[in-house]
Amino acid sequence: MTDKLIDNFGRQITYLRLAITDRCNLRCQYCMPAHGVNIVNRKELLSYKEMYRITRVLSELGVNKVRLTGGEPFVRKNFISFLESLSFNDKLEEINITTNGVLIKKYIEKLEKLKIKNINLSIDSLNEENFNKITRRKVFNSVFQTLEKLEKSSLNLKLNVVVQSGINIHEIKDFIELTRLKNLSVRFIEEMPFNGTGLRKTDQVWNYNKILTEIKLHFKNISVLKNKKSATSKNFKVEGYLGSFGIIPAFTRTICTDCNRIRITATGLFKNCLFDDGVFNIRDFIRNGASNDELKQLFINSIQKKPKNGFVAEANRKEVTESMSIIGG
Numbered sequence: 170m171t172d173k174l175i176d177n178f179g180r181q182i183t184y185l186r187l188a189i190t191d192r193c194n195l196r197c198q199y200c201m202p203a204h205g206v207n208i209v210n211r212k213e214l215l216s217y218k219e220m221y222r223i224t225r226v227l228s229e230l231g232v233n234k235v236r237l238t239g240g241e242p243f244v245r246k247n248f249i250s251f252l253e254s255l256s257f258n259d260k261l262e263e264i265n266i267t268t269n270g271v272l273i274k275k276y277i278e279k280l281e282k283l284k285i286k287n288i289n290l291s292i293d294s295l296n297e298e299n300f301n302k303i304t305r306r307k308v309f310n311s312v313f314q315t316l317e318k319l320e321k322s323s324l325n326l327k328l329n330v331v332v333q334s335g336i337n338i339h340e341i342k343d344f345i346e347l348t349r350l351k352n353l354s355v356r357f358i359e360e361m362p363f364n365g366t367g368l369r370k371t372d373q374v375w376n377y378n379k380i381l382t383e384i385k386l387h388f389k390n391i392s393v394l395k396n397k398k399s400a401t402s403k404n405f406k407v408e409g410y411l412g413s414f415g416i417i418p419a420f421t422r423t424i425c426t427d428c429n430r431i432r433i434t435a436t437g438l439f440k441n442c443l444f445d446d447g448v449f450n451i452r453d454f455i456r457n458g459a460s461n462d463e464l465k466q467l468f469i470n471s472i473q474k475k476p477k478n479g480f481v482a483e484a485n486r487k488e489v490t491e492s493m494s495i496i497g498g
C-alpha cells in the first residue's frame with residue numbers, strides 16, 4: 170500500500186480541515202439563516218475519539234497540518250482536552266483553529282502551550298453596530314478584546330473578513346489600517362453565495378480583482394509578498410506597516426492547481442473539495458468496525474476522485490443548500 174495521498178493530478182494531500190461541530194453561537198448572515206437552523210442529532214457528530222483516530226490515520230498518510238473549524242469549535246464541550254490529545258500526535262506539524270472568537274479568550278495561554286500555530290479569527294466589521302447586524306448577536310466588544318489579546322500572544326493571528334456587498338466594503342480600508350501597528354494578517358474572503366437557505370442574492374460580486382482595486386484606491390505603496398506553495402491567499406503589505414493582508418479567491422477559485430486539502434465535516438462526510446457533494450461517510454465505516462488499514466485504503470481510493478478544480482466539483486454536484494457551518498469554511 171502506498172503511504173501517501175496523491176491524486177490523479179499529482180497533488181499530494183497534506184492538509185485536513187476538520188469540522189468539530191455544526192453548532193454555532195452566532196448567526197452570520199452569509200453562513201446561517203436567522204432561525205430554524207438544522208442541527209444534526211448529537212449522535213451523528215463524530216466523537217473526539219473518532220476524530221483523533223481519523224487524524225492519526227491521515228497523518229500516517231502524510232497529512233501534517235490540521236485546521237479545526239466548524240460551526241464554532243469552542244462551543245463543543247471538552248474541545249480543549251481534544252486539542253491536548255491532538256497535540257500528542259508527533260506526525261502533526263501544525264494545528265490551526267478557525268474561530269469566531271466569542272469563547273476563546275480564557276484559553277489563549279493554554280493554546281500557546283499546545284501545538285497550535287495559527288488562529289484565524291473571523292471578524293467582518295470593526296464597527297459594533299455593523300458587527301451585530303452581520304452576526305445577529307451582540308458580542309463585538311468581547312471579540313475585539315480577544316483580537317487584541319491574540320495579537321499580543323505568541324500565536325500567529327489572521328483575521329478572516331468575508332467581503333459583503335453593501336455591508337462592509339467601506340471597512341476594507343479600516344481593516345488594512347489595522348495592520349499599521351498590529352502584527353496580524355487580514356485576509357479578505359470572497360463571499361460564497363450559500364448560507365444554508367440556498368443561493369443568497371448579492372447586488373454585486375466582490376471578487377479578487379474588485380477587492381484589490383478598492384484597496385489600491387486607498388493605499389499606494391503596496392508590495393506583493395512571496396506565496397508559500399498551496400497558499401489559499403495572495404498576500405500583500407503596505408510598506409512600513411507591521412502586519413500584512415491577503416485576498417482569498419474562495420469563489421473565483423484560482424488556487425485549485427496547488428490544492429493540498431481535504432475536508433471532513435462534523436458528521437464525518439469526506440470531501441475532496443469545498444464545492445463537491447462529499448465522497449463517503451467515514452463515521453459509518455468506523456462504526457461498522459473498519460480497521461486502520463481499511464480506512465487508509467478508503468482515503469487513498471477517495472483521493473483519486475479529487476476533481477481538478479472547484480468548477481468541475483460544482484458542475485458535478487446537486488443543489489447547493491448546505492451552510493458553511495456544516496462544511497467547515
Ligand code: SAM
Pocket residue numbers: 193199200238239240241242267268269289290291329330331358359360361362363364419493494497498
Ligand atoms: N465559526 C468559525 C468562524 O466563524 O470562524 C469557524 C467556521 S466558519 C464556517 C469558517 C470560515 O468560513 C469563517 O471565516 C467564515 O467567515 C467563513 N464563511 C462562512 N460562510 C461563508 C460564505 N458564505 N462565504 C465565504 N466565507 C464564509
Ligand code: SF4
Pocket residue numbers: 193194195196197200201239240241269291493494
Ligand atoms: Fe458561526 Fe462561523 Fe458561521 Fe458565523 S461563520 S455563523 S461564526 S459558523
